[in-house]
Amino acid sequence: MTTGNNNHSLRLINIDSDRHARDYIKRSLTDKGIRVIGEADDLKGGLRLIRGLQPEVVVLELPASASETIEAVRKIREELPATGIILSAHDPSSQLILSCMRAGVQEFVGRPVDAPQLEKAVEHVRRIQERMINTRSRRGTVVSVFSSKGGVGATSVVANLGVALADRFDARTVLVDLSFQMGDLALMLNHPPKYSLTDALHDGVIEESKLRSVLTEHHSGVHLLTVAASPEIGEEITRQHMVELFGTLNTMFDYIIVDVGRHLDDRTVEVLELSDRILMMTSLDVPTIRNVSRYLNIFEQLELDRDKIHMIVNRFHKKSRLSLKDIEMALGMETFWTIPNDFEPMSLGIDQGNPAVKEAPRSKVAQSFKDLVESFAAVDGDQSSSAVVEEPST
Numbered sequence: 001m002t003t004g005n006n007n008h009s010l011r012l013i014n015i016d017s018d019r020h021a022r023d024y025i026k027r028s029l030t031d032k033g034i035r036v037i038g039e040a041d042d043l044k045g046g047l048r049l050i051r052g053l054q055p056e057v058v059v060l061e062l063p064a065s066a067s068e069t070i071e072a073v074r075k076i077r078e079e080l081p082a083t084g085i086i087l088s089a090h091d092p093s094s095q096l097i098l099s100c101m102r103a104g105v106q107e108f109v110g111r112p113v114d115a116p117q118l119e120k121a122v123e124h125v126r127r128i129q130e131r132m133i134n135t136r137s138r139r140g141t142v143v144s145v146f147s148s149k150g151g152v153g154a155t156s157v158v159a160n161l162g163v164a165l166a167d168r169f170d171a172r173t174v175l176v177d178l179s180f181q182m183g184d185l186a187l188m189l190n191h192p193p194k195y196s197l198t199d200a201l202h203d204g205v206i207e208e209s210k211l212r213s214v215l216t217e218h219h220s221g222v223h224l225l226t227v228a229a230s231p232e233i234g235e236e237i238t239r240q241h242m243v244e245l246f247g248t249l250n251t252m253f254d255y256i257i258v259d260v261g262r263h264l265d266d267r268t269v270e271v272l273e274l275s276d277r278i279l280m281m282t283s284l285d286v287p288t289i290r291n292v293s294r295y296l297n298i299f300e301q302l303e304l305d306r307d308k309i310h311m312i313v314n315r316f317h318k319k320s321r322l323s324l325k326d327i328e329m330a331l332g333m334e335t336f337w338t339i340p341n342d343f344e345p346m347s348l349g350i351d352q353g354n355p356a357v358k359e360a361p362r363s364k365v366a367q368s369f370k371d372l373v374e375s376f377a378a379v380d381g382d383q384s385s386s387a388v389v390e391e392p393s394t
């Protein structure tokens with residue numbers, strides 16, 4: 001993912017043992033439109049985040065005992081040559097600065113960290129990096145589907161879109177049911193999960209090998225991940241787990257399609273923040289449109305990038321009392337896509353546990369999903385050729 005000409009989409013990880021410093025850095029950088037996508041209080045956790053999330057910039061505290069940190073810098077530089085590295089240090093000697101620079105640090109800031117100085121440092125590494133960055137993305141694309149109202153079709157879109165993407169690009173695709181209560185994505189695909197995300201935790205941390213073992217493969221070729229098999233399990237999951245989960249999935253899959261539902265808390269907000277696109281599901285009726293409007297307001301307050309929110313009108317039919325124009329006026333947002341109302345293939349798909357794009361490939365609704373996928377291709381380029389680590393063995 002390229003950074004563009006401003007800081008807006010810059011993704012940053014901050015490793016700092018001091019919680020106050022972390023909070024201060026997050027606040028001041030977020031004010032400047034930089035996304036702090038992960039935080040850790042020690043090097044070990046920090047390195048895992050960095051490997052998984054592949055940020056554009058890392059801000060790292062340099063403690064008095066510097067050798068471990070310098071070693072970590074060397075590793076980051078080796079594995080992610082394009083990542084900008086900034087150290088915050090209290091009065092470092094010129095000898096120490098030199099060793100750090102040799103290891104791959106590009107900028108220093110003092111401690112306690114001062115926001116304008118840090119901002120300048122970020123701007124500097126961003127410029128260095130823009131010259132270096134590889135235009136080809138090495139991360140998967142995260143598409144979150146948000147259900148503004150029950151029954152609007154979010155789960156149906158996740159299933160059909162996922163399968164259509166996997167088919168079209170031969171792309172490694174995982175569908176994530178983010179419900180913390182008890183999702184219904186697996187039910188819709190008639191593929192009850194044996195495990196859920198908590199089975200992949202080891203000492204509270206998500207392990208990649210375990211994550212692979214809790215994914216299941218649907219006969220359509222997509223993988224499924226159920227976050228919580230019951231509400232009790234859902235309670236164990238934290239925002240940090242989301243950061244780790246998506247960081248890891250990003251390295252394993254080309255497309256990660258998330259059934260977000262409509263429950264908002266710090267965990268879902270984290271996922272929305274790290275999504276490349278958010279599909280806001282709506283239909284042409286007043287209660288749903290009111291809900292969409294409320295959610296769009298909340299998204300604005302959360303400072304989610306509006307450009308990545310795409311409005312999808314489901315069950316579209318021309319004879320409806322409200323027109324697309326009406327809702328575009330009401331919401332101040334253009335329609336990104338319409339999906340026709342097509343009852344037969346959709347319900348057949350559910351009966352057969354096989355999305356309509358596969359079960360009734362010639363239907364209107366299947367064609368709509370296939371065309372939607374083409375529109376993705378126009379933006380994302382050919383996903384199948386972007387490097388992704390290994391095939392998950394499940």
Ligand SMILES: Nc1ncnc2c1ncn2[C@@H]1O[C@H](COP(=O)(O)OP(=O)(O)O)[C@@H](O)[C@H]1O
Pocket residue numbers: 147149150151152153154155156157314315316339340341342343344346347350365
């Ligand atoms: N475009 C469509 N045409 C006809 N029926 C649809 C369409 N999209 C969804 N449905 C049906 O609407 C119902 C609710 O869809 P679902 O995906 O479960 O909604 P949500 O996840 O937003 O609650 C399902 O029975 C599904 O088959």
Ligand SMILES: [Mg+2]
Pocket residue numbers: 147154155156184261
């Ligand atoms: Mg649903």
